[in-house]
Amino acid sequence: MLSSETHRAVEAIWRIESAKIIAALARRVRDIGLAEELAQEALVAALERWPDQGIPDNPGAWLVAVAKRRAIDFIRHKVLRQRKEPELAREIEAQLQDAAPPQTDAALDEPVDDDLLRLIFIACHPVLSTEARVALTLRLLGGLTTEEIARAFLVPEPTIAQRIVRAKRTLAEAHVPFEVPRGSELAGRLASVLEVIYLIFNEGYAATAGDRWLRPELCDEASRLGRILAELAPAEPEAHGLVALMEFQASRSRARVGPGGEPILLLDQNRARWDHVLIRRGFAALARVDALGRVYGPYALQAAIAGCHARASVAAETDWERIAALYDALAQVVPSPVVELNRAVALAMAFGPAAGLEAVDALNSEPLLKNYHLLPSVRGDFLVKLERFDEARAEFERAATLTRNRRERELLSERARRCVGGSGSTTQKGFPIHVDG
Amino acid sequence: MRVMVIVKATRDSEAGVLPSERELAEMGQYNEALVQAGLMMAGEGLQPSSKGARVKFSGPNQRTVTDGPFAETKELIAGFWLWRCRSMDEAVEWAKRAPFQEGEVEIRPVFEAEDFGEAFTPELRAQEERLRAKIESSAKL
Numbered sequence: 147m148l149s150s151e152t153h154r155a156v157e158a159i160w161r162i163e164s165a166k167i168i169a170a171l172a173r174r175v176r177d178i179g180l181a182e183e184l185a186q187e188a189l190v191a192a193l194e195r196w197p198d199q200g201i202p203d204n205p206g207a208w209l210v211a212v213a214k215r216r217a218i219d220f221i222r223h224k225v226l227r228q229r230k231e232p233e234l235a236r237e238i239e240a241q242l243q244d245a246a247p248p249q250t251d252a253a254l255d256e257p258v259d260d261d262l263l264r265l266i267f268i269a270c271h272p273v274l275s276t277e278a279r280v281a282l283t284l285r286l287l288g289g290l291t292t293e294e295i296a297r298a299f300l301v302p303e304p305t306i307a308q309r310i311v312r313a314k315r316t317l318a319e320a321h322v323p324f325e326v327p328r329g330s331e332l333a334g335r336l337a338s339v340l341e342v343i344y345l346i347f348n349e350g351y352a353a354t355a356g357d358r359w360l361r362p363e364l365c366d367e368a369s370r371l372g373r374i375l376a377e378l379a380p381a382e383p384e385a386h387g388l389v390a391l392m393e394f395q396a397s398r399s400r401a402r403v404g405p406g407g408e409p410i411l412l413l414d415q416n417r418a419r420w421d422h423v424l425i426r427r428g429f430a431a432l433a434r435v436d437a438l439g440r441v442y443g444p445y446a447l448q449a450a451i452a453g454c455h456a457r458a459s460v461a462a463e464t465d466w467e468r469i470a471a472l473y474d475a476l477a478q479v480v481p482s483p484v485v486e487l488n489r490a491v492a493l494a495m496a497f498g499p500a501a502g503l504e505a506v507d508a509l510n511s512e513p514l515l516k517n518y519h520l521l522p523s524v525r526g527d528f529l530v531k532l533e534r535f536d537e538a539r540a541e542f543e544r545a546a547t548l549t550r551n552r553r554e555r556e557l558l559s560e561r562a563r564r565c566v567g568g569s570g571s572t573t574q575k576g577f578p579i580h581v582d583g
Numbered sequence: 584m585r586v587m588v589i590v591k592a593t594r595d596s597e598a599g600v601l602p603s604e605r606e607l608a609e610m611g612q613y614n615e616a617l618v619q620a621g622l623m624m625a626g627e628g629l630q631p632s633s634k635g636a637r638v639k640f641s642g643p644n645q646r647t648v649t650d651g652p653f654a655e656t657k658e659l660i661a662g663f664w665l666w667r668c669r670s671m672d673e674a675v676e677w678a679k680r681a682p683f684q685e686g687e688v689e690i691r692p693v694f695e696a697e698d699f700g701e702a703f704t705p706e707l708r709a710q711e712e713r714l715r716a717k718i719e720s721s722a723k724l
Binding site: 157 | 618622675677
């Protein structure tokens with residue numbers, strides 16, 4: 147086999163195996179920074195040896211075995227240095243036993259699921275900043291290189307590298323235990339994990355900065371992490387809720403960008419272009435939420451809303467009354483002006499633009515929405531429908547100055563222009579729905 | 584990227600021999616690993632070609648229907664998966680882990696609009712959109 151071919155195969159294997167290897171090592175050495183270094187050393191060894199020796203039949207087990215051998219070397223070293231502390235030495239001795247090289251084939255038969263779940267929880271630990279959690283999760287769980295993460299987030303590589311180094315140090319200094327949180331701690335910690343995954347998804351889906359509307363690689367990565375989490379924690383309804391939400395949103399990704407790269411709003415999308423495999427998966431994930439028989443959390447509620455859209459084969463068939471009711475429920479679980487804004491849109495669709503305008507006017511003094519482009523944009527929509535074109539134009543112009551996305555700015559300016567002279571075209575039937583857009 | 588992993592037919596699959604309990608268990612385990620890794624989007628096993636049919640096209644109006652079975656076993660399909668993965672290399676690595684003792688699988692990337700590169704200009708994309716819309720509306724007639 148050519149060495150470049152082997153190289154690519156090694157990379158692919160690394161992507162598949164790295165999280166499991168790091169997780170298994172982290173349990174033994176109790177330090178994810180060290181665990182990752184050891185895993186990286188195994189990767190280097192594979193890159194050195196496999197081009198000559200060929201790829202082993204069970205490459206994952208090979209990598210685990212090598213990494214564990216490195217772990218033993220490391221621990222022995224530490225024991226030698228710390229001989230004067232017999233207690234510590236004994237403890238490490240015990241770890242050593244645990245880390246004894248297994249028969250290569252048996253290595254992957256060990257239950258790694260719990261380790262993987264622990265790794266997710268630790269990478270998303272609240273002691274870390276959100277940015278650090280995101281970077282560490284992509285690095286440790288996604289197997290992405292620092293360079294890939296940097297490219298995806300449009301930041302310089304050293305920034306990400308530093309973020310990861312600091313995050314590992316913070317975790318080590320805080321002596322964060324390598325375990326799945328239990329009892330009262332679990333809910334908050336799970337929320338942090340879900341938040342990180344959804345953030346990664348949204349970074350790809352909403353593309354808050356830059357010229358591109360979509361960065362699919364981040365969406366894919368988040369969907370994948372979500373599915374992994376849902377399989378590892380099947381009794382958590384919100385894990386399935388998040389998966390459902392991401393599947394529904396991803397199902398529209400082909401339809402939400404026009405031929406020239408311009409965004410197409412939900413209600414204007416060609417629904418034939420939605421990905422029905424993903425829609426089916428979304429409903430399947432929602433069914434798993436239902437099967438658990440608990441009250442819908444915020445992700446499940448948002449997924450249910452997205453599901454209402456997915457179920458309508460044409461926009462006119464959308465069950466807006468149900469959507470308004472779901473937004474009502476969502477506003478109670480997570481009170482937020484953004485949710486209220488979306489509720490206003492649903493009310494307008496269900497009961498007419500005047501109802502929507504009334505709801506949205508209640509938000510005008512909301513400080514959190516002061517610089518939020520969707521408030522004037524939604525208000526502009528209602529005003530167009532009520533044929534108050536001058537007011538509508540002012541709202542669209544204001545919205546255009548507030549958005550950071552170039553494509554969106556163009557779209558809003560275009561809508562402002564269409565309002566000029568009171569002839570404002572009402573062909574624009576879409577509302578820029580944020581939560582499920 | 585998305586790939587379709589096409590499982591080729593074997594003498595057994597064409598003969599309608601059902602998988603043993605052990606084979607089913609192994610396949611179940613493999614599918615579970617695919618789901619847990621977040622790859623699996625869809626997957627089905629197909630009944631033998633003796634239960635199938637072919638429609639052959641020659642010219643705008645001429646259609647010939649042939650009932651199965653069909654002869655060329657190795658060219659027939661016995662099942663498929665749809666995976667979402669990061670690269671062909673990753674798909675190949677996963678495919679190598681499938682619990683088959685014989686036969687062959689074929690991995691084919693699904694076309695995405697981006698694959699057409701710059702040759703797929705905004706104008707052509709617009710045309711494609713129009714075509715899709717037409718296909719859709721004619722399908723409703």
